[in-house]
Amino acid sequence: MKTNVVNDLIETGSIRTENIELFSKHTRDKRNLEVKIDKISGVIFIDDYYVGKTEFIQGNYKEYNKYKFNEFENHEDKEDSVRRVRQFKKYILNKNICDFGCGKGSFLRLVNEHASKVFGVEIQKNYLNLLNENGIECVDDIKKLNTKFDTIFLFHTLEHLPNQIEILNQIKKFIKPGGKLVVEVPHANDYLLSKLKIEEFKDFTLWSQHLILHTKKSLENFLKHAGYKEIEIHGFQRYSIANHLGWLKNKTPGGHKSELVNIETEELVKEYKIALNKIDATDTLIAYGSL
Numbered sequence: 001m002k003t004n005v006v007n008d009l010i011e012t013g014s015i016r017t018e019n020i021e022l023f024s025k026h027t028r029d030k031r032n033l034e035v036k037i038d039k040i041s042g043v044i045f046i047d048d049y050y051v052g053k054t055e056f057i058q059g060n061y062k063e064y065n066k067y068k069f070n071e072f073e074n075h076e077d078k079e080d081s082v083r084r085v086r087q088f089k090k091y092i093l094n095k096n097i098c099d100f101g102c103g104k105g106s107f108l109r110l111v112n113e114h115a116s117k118v119f120g121v122e123i124q125k126n127y128l129n130l131l132n133e134n135g136i137e138c139v140d141d142i143k144k145l146n147t148k149f150d151t152i153f154l155f156h157t158l159e160h161l162p163n164q165i166e167i168l169n170q171i172k173k174f175i176k177p178g179g180k181l182v183v184e185v186p187h188a189n190d191y192l193l194s195k196l197k198i199e200e201f202k203d204f205t206l207w208s209q210h211l212i213l214h215t216k217k218s219l220e221n222f223l224k225h226a227g228y229k230e231i232e233i234h235g236f237q238r239y240s241i242a243n244h245l246g247w248l249k250n251k252t253p254g255g256h257k258s259e260l261v262n263i264e265t266e267e268l269v270k271e272y273k274i275a276l277n278k279i280d281a282t283d284t285l286i287a288y289g290s291l
Contacts, residue, residue: 003162014218101157168226188213228289235282
């Protein structure tokens with residue numbers, strides 16, 4: 001399937017063809033799939049490859065094991081879902097909200113009692129069925145929802161889409177005047193990738209399903225091009241210093257779930273995240289757009 005990735009990046013001025021060079025000869029799951037980078041802007045992308053909707057509908061890559069509705073998918077799912085409820089509280093409380101690419105729906109389950117109404121959009125069949133069976137309306141296409149929302153969330157979904165600006169335009173039609181779009185994506189300038197340049201992390205984090213690793217500027221460009229206003233882009237660090245120590249020590253993920261967390265104090269974790277934000281090297285970007 002032909003993607004719009006490069007066209008969207010060029011059209012928005014996020015990359016220039018003369019600046020493109022090879023970043024990696026492979027991803028963690030495709031040994032012959034090249035990953036490119038704009039050496040000036042820092043945007044990382046995959047040119048003209050898309051795994052296809054069938055992969056996402058079946059969801060075999062997630063190793064789904066008939067999770068119960070009230071269970072989290074894993075440690076990260078729990079941490080992220082709980083954090084997002086707290087972080088985006090003002091966009092949730094008594095609001096009509098939609099989680100686009102909601103996965104198993106852990107976030108929607110947690111906010112269900114705080115929001116006015118919650119909806120999900122998810123094409124993975126077993127997750128979609130699980131949510132509907134437990135009273136949360138979920139569809140596989142946002143165009144099937146006959147409502148408009150105060151807030152639409154995209155948590156680590158945009159980077160999977162081969163037509164990102166088209167989808168951002170489509171989503172805009174389902175946001176109320178004055179409503180918000182909140183987007184969370186992985187950051188191309190992740191400290192482990194751009195500064196420490198840990199090859200094992202590079203091999204781990206580059207994935208055929210992540211078609212663009214955005215910078216602050218490219219993400220802003222996409223939202224502006226799709227017609228959003230009052231755009232704010234912030235760096236955010238999901239993984240703690242123990243995770244980074246794990247990569248430095250063992251060259252593997254999971255440091256945040258190991259004995260390395262013993263070094264962490266609340267103040268250290270906070271200050272480390274602040275330090276990464278100051279140099280624009282967080283692992284995540286969070287964007288806000290309004291209508």
